[in-house]
Amino acid sequence: xxxxxxxxxxxxxxxxxxxxxxxxxxxxxxxxxxxxxxxxxxxxxxxxxxxxxxxxxxxxxxxxxxxxxxxxxxxxxxxxxxxxxxxxxxxxxxxxxxxxxxxxxxxxxxxxxxxxxxxxxxxxxxxxxxxxxxxxxxxxxxxxxxxxxxxxxxxxxxxxxxxxxxxxxxxxxxxxxxxxxxxxxxxxxxxxxxxxxxxxxxxxxxxxxxxxxxxxxxxxxxxxxxxxxxxxxxxxxxxxxxxxxxxxxxxxxxxxxxxxxxxxxxxxxxxxxxxxxxxxxxxxxxxxxxxxxxxxxxxxxxxxxxxxxxxxxxxxxxxxxxxxxxxxxxxxxxxxxxxxxxxxxxxxxxxxxxxxxxxxxxxxxxxxxxxxxxxxxxxxxxxxxxxxxxxxxxxxxxxxxxxxxxxxxxxxxxxxxxxxxxxxxxxxxxxxxxxxxxxxxxxxxxxxxxxxxxxxxxxxxxxxxxxxxxxxxxxxxxxxxxxxx
Amino acid sequence: xxxxxxxxxxxxxxxxxxxxxxxxxxxxxxxxxxxxxxxxxxxxxxxxxxxxxxxxxxxxxxxxxxxxxxxxxxxxxxxxxxxxxxxxxxxxxxxxxxxxxxxxxxxxxxxxxxxxxxxxxxxxxxxxxxxxxxxxxxxxxxxxxxxxxxxxxxxxxxxxxxxxxxxxxxxxxxxxxxxxxxxxxxxxxxxxxxxxxxxxxxxxxxxxxxxxxxxxxxxxxxxxxxxxxxxxxxxxxxxxxxxxxxxxxxxxxxxxxxxxxxxxxxxxxxxxxxxxxxxxxxxxxxxxxxxxxxxxxxxxxxxxxxxxxxxxxxxxxxxxxxxxxxxxxxxxxxxxxxx
Numbered sequence: 001x002x003x004x005x006x007x008x009x010x011x012x013x014x015x016x017x018x019x020x021x022x023x024x025x026x027x028x029x030x031x032x033x034x035x036x037x038x039x040x041x042x043x044x045x046x047x048x049x050x051x052x053x054x055x056x057x058x059x060x061x062x063x064x065x066x067x068x069x070x071x072x073x074x075x076x077x078x079x080x081x082x083x084x085x086x087x088x089x090x091x092x093x094x095x096x097x098x099x100x101x102x103x104x105x106x107x108x109x110x111x112x113x114x115x116x117x118x119x120x121x122x123x124x125x126x127x128x129x130x131x132x133x134x135x136x137x138x139x140x141x142x143x144x145x146x147x148x149x150x151x152x153x154x155x156x157x158x159x160x161x162x163x164x165x166x167x168x169x170x171x172x173x174x175x176x177x178x179x180x181x182x183x184x185x186x187x188x189x190x191x192x193x194x195x196x197x198x199x200x201x202x203x204x205x206x207x208x209x210x211x212x213x214x215x216x217x218x219x220x221x222x223x224x225x226x227x228x229x230x231x232x233x234x235x236x237x238x239x240x241x242x243x244x245x246x247x248x249x250x251x252x253x254x255x256x257x258x259x260x261x262x263x264x265x266x267x268x269x270x271x272x273x274x275x276x277x278x279x280x281x282x283x284x285x286x287x288x289x290x291x292x293x294x295x296x297x298x299x300x301x302x303x304x305x306x307x308x309x310x311x312x313x314x315x316x317x318x319x320x321x322x323x324x325x326x327x328x329x330x331x332x333x334x335x336x337x338x339x340x341x342x343x344x345x346x347x348x349x350x351x352x353x354x355x356x357x358x359x360x361x362x363x364x365x366x367x368x369x370x371x372x373x374x375x376x377x378x379x380x381x382x383x384x385x386x387x388x389x390x391x392x393x394x395x396x397x398x399x400x401x402x403x404x405x406x407x408x409x410x411x412x413x414x415x416x417x418x419x420x421x422x423x424x425x426x427x428x429x430x431x432x433x434x435x436x437x438x439x440x441x442x443x444x445x446x447x448x449x450x451x452x453x454x455x456x457x458x459x460x461x462x463x464x465x466x467x468x469x470x471x472x473x474x475x476x477x478x479x480x481x482x483x484x485x
Numbered sequence: 486x487x488x489x490x491x492x493x494x495x496x497x498x499x500x501x502x503x504x505x506x507x508x509x510x511x512x513x514x515x516x517x518x519x520x521x522x523x524x525x526x527x528x529x530x531x532x533x534x535x536x537x538x539x540x541x542x543x544x545x546x547x548x549x550x551x552x553x554x555x556x557x558x559x560x561x562x563x564x565x566x567x568x569x570x571x572x573x574x575x576x577x578x579x580x581x582x583x584x585x586x587x588x589x590x591x592x593x594x595x596x597x598x599x600x601x602x603x604x605x606x607x608x609x610x611x612x613x614x615x616x617x618x619x620x621x622x623x624x625x626x627x628x629x630x631x632x633x634x635x636x637x638x639x640x641x642x643x644x645x646x647x648x649x650x651x652x653x654x655x656x657x658x659x660x661x662x663x664x665x666x667x668x669x670x671x672x673x674x675x676x677x678x679x680x681x682x683x684x685x686x687x688x689x690x691x692x693x694x695x696x697x698x699x700x701x702x703x704x705x706x707x708x709x710x711x712x713x714x715x716x717x718x719x720x721x722x723x724x725x726x727x728x729x730x731x732x733x734x735x736x737x738x739x740x741x742x743x744x745x746x747x748x749x750x751x752x753x754x755x756x757x758x759x760x761x762x763x764x765x766x767x768x769x770x771x772x773x774x775x776x777x778x779x780x781x782x783x784x785x786x787x788x789x790x791x792x793x794x795x796x797x798x799x800x801x802x803x804x805x806x807x808x809x810x811x812x813x814x815x816x817x818x819x820x821x822x823x824x
Contacts, residue, residue, distance in 0.1 A: 078809035082664055085801035093597045095574045096800040109808045136576035167597070 050173035074153035091168035103156025267301040307440040353397035359405040371448035374441040383411035410461030513562035514543040522767035543653030557741035559748035565653035567802035578737035581749040587774040593797030602733035603755040611702035625727040633675035645682040660805040673821035711781040712769035731795040
């Protein structure tokens with residue numbers, strides 16, 4: 001058993017190999033095995049058929065000879081007919097031996113020393129007996145046939161033993177064998193040839209596809225030409241599809257880079273302009289207002305850069321799917337703790353409504369934290385702080401249904417009008433009164449939700465502002481697994 | 486030096502002696518006079534070989550080979566094809582290969598690769614010319630039967646044939662006559678009524694025909710008869726026109742041959758163009774290759790389109806050698822002929 005395994009291991013390809021060659025060798029080996037098996041069959045067939053035809057000669061000759069054995073004058077009278085020997089003459093090269101035994105087993109005529117016994121079994125009266133013996137240094141096929149004489153004077157069996165050397169039958173056997181083997185070999189050779197052609201034909205689309213792919217640049221929009229081969233069509237379709245997706249991703253990346261560079265350049269230009277204004281002032285003392293403006297612009301730039309990097313990170317990590325089991329409650333607590341600390345100088349109030357159940361999802365800790373932080377930041381910026389007559393509230397709540405966890409962040413700001421909500425999720429889209437945001441926060445949140453096979457929905461919150469809700473599928477695995485991250 | 490010379494000399498003599506001693510032993514049922522030119526030619530091709538030729542009657546030869554009293558021969562030759570076939574069937578021969586065939590249309594002149602025919606000798610009628618001066622000569626078996634019936638007195642005690650009982654060739658011809666010709670029985674009875682003279686050997690019959698004691702010889706071997714007729718103008722030979730049996734004289738290499746390769750060479754020689762030509766032009770025998778004819782056949786009867794019935798060499802000849810068959814046939818024959 002282990003030897004077979006070791007052998008199979010040897011067979012397993014470790015180096016590159018030719019499909020064509022391998023298929024051909026295996027087919028050839030298989031055909032050799034078939035040929036060997038068939039040869040045995042053919043040999044058997046040739047033997048049987050030669051025996052069959054020459055046994056018939058023996059049989060009819062012996063019947064004819066028995067016809068010449070009768071009773072006359074109270075004696076067994078033997079007058080062998082000439083035709084009996086003429087029948088055997090059909091195998092002209094073969095020698096003939098015969099013996100005739102009378103009712104009491106007494107030898108009557110022919111060769112008295114034949115190697116076959118004249119005794120009869122009951123069954124042999126219907127079926128003659130055939131035996132192969134070596135007689136006078138040659139192979140001789142014998143037949144034993146009996147005839148019952150039932151005259152009053154002579155009653156009993158006469159037996160005729162007739163033998164013929166096997167030259168003719170051996171020759172016929174060889175002829176049949178060679179003819180059949182030749183036919184077999186020709187058929188096998190033809191089959192191999194057809195295989196060779198078929199394999200080449202089957203592999204040709206492969207060459208065609210690779211030549212098509214080599215000849216064009218991967219950036220080209222053009223698709224592979226349609227093929228009429230049903231088996232190849234899925235492959236070209238898949239290649240086209242793959243390239244289309246890849247080109248789409250590339251285009252998105254290009255747009256993103258263009259958008260990002262535009263944003264960053266604009267912010268940098270503003271900062272630079274502020275600085276130039278400051279420098280061009282004739283006063284030795286720089287106006288504090290200008291420095292404050294520069295600071296404002298710079299923080300915007302920093303925030304923009306951070307968000308862009310976060311966004312890129314989410315997309316990148318989302319692609320790689322490095323998920324682990326997360327307890328959303330624990331993660332949320334960390335995020336809220338940070339936010340509370342960061343916004344301690346403002347008068348924003350945070351409310352947290354946890355779920356009674358554990359909510360475990362499969363997800364990426366870093367990505368989700370970034371997304372949450374962005375939504376919270378958005379809520380802080382667009383929430384009630386921008387309308388200072390009211391005192392800002394951010395409510396974070398956690399709920400679950402059968403298979404989905406809902407994580408909702410609400411503010412009491414003005415919200416986003418319904419018709420602008422879908423646009424709000426796009427990158428760099430600034431909706432409503434948003435004048436100084438980067439337009440990336442919600443885009444990041446949506447990317448994160450999608451990366452977790454979830455959704456991000458915007459709705460009107462109970463506090464009157466915007467409610468951002470992450471719906472994330474729960475982990476299906478048993479919850480007692482470790483989630484202590 | 487001296488001793489070396491002596492040993493070299495003795496070696497020389499030894500080999501010479503050995504070479505001289507290479508003898509091809511032939512046991513044959515053929516008159517030596519009828520075959521001598523062929524033997525001599527063979528000896529001239531192989532100067533180191535001496536042929537030791539021993540002559541037998543066909544039956545004696547057969548008995549000698551079955552129960553040997555003499556050393557085994559190398560080659561056995563006989564015109565009694567049935568006895569030859571029997572000897573080969575009994576395993577007394579050994580196969581030889583690459584034997585030339587005189588004529589490709591004669592597969593029957595060979596049996597397996599052991600027994601090879603080399604002559605083509607028709608069975609003929611022989612008549613005394615003096616006796617038939619004013620009489621029509623029977624040219625067919627039927628005409629003979631008619632004449633025997635109608636001119637019984639003329640033929641009485643004056644017709645001769647082989648003794649099937651004592652001559653192997655006589656038995657072969659008589660039995661094959663029965664196989665070939667349906668009127669044979671009647672002809673045999675006619676022969677019996679005419680008190681036919683039966684003999685073992687052609688020479689006696691031919692001498693009596695020459696002397697006029699017999700006027701007609703039935704079923705004689707054509708080769709001897711024609712040779713006699715060529716020497717002696719008093720007898721004539723007729724190849725029957727309705728059908729003529731043909732005896733093929735055959736040879737095989739004995740199983741215990743001391744010189745099997747020389748024996749094979751001899752048989753090949755007999756079937757070769759040279760051998761056939763010598764048989765045609767110098768011996769009393771008639772070549773297997775019928776194109777060659779025979780120098781004794783002045784009327785070219787051999788080349789006529791007579792209905793020749795060669796007795797083929799093959800196992801069917803064994804039938805008449807069956808103990809019972811032989812007994813019955815000889816009983817019938819002797820009853821018919823010795824009436």
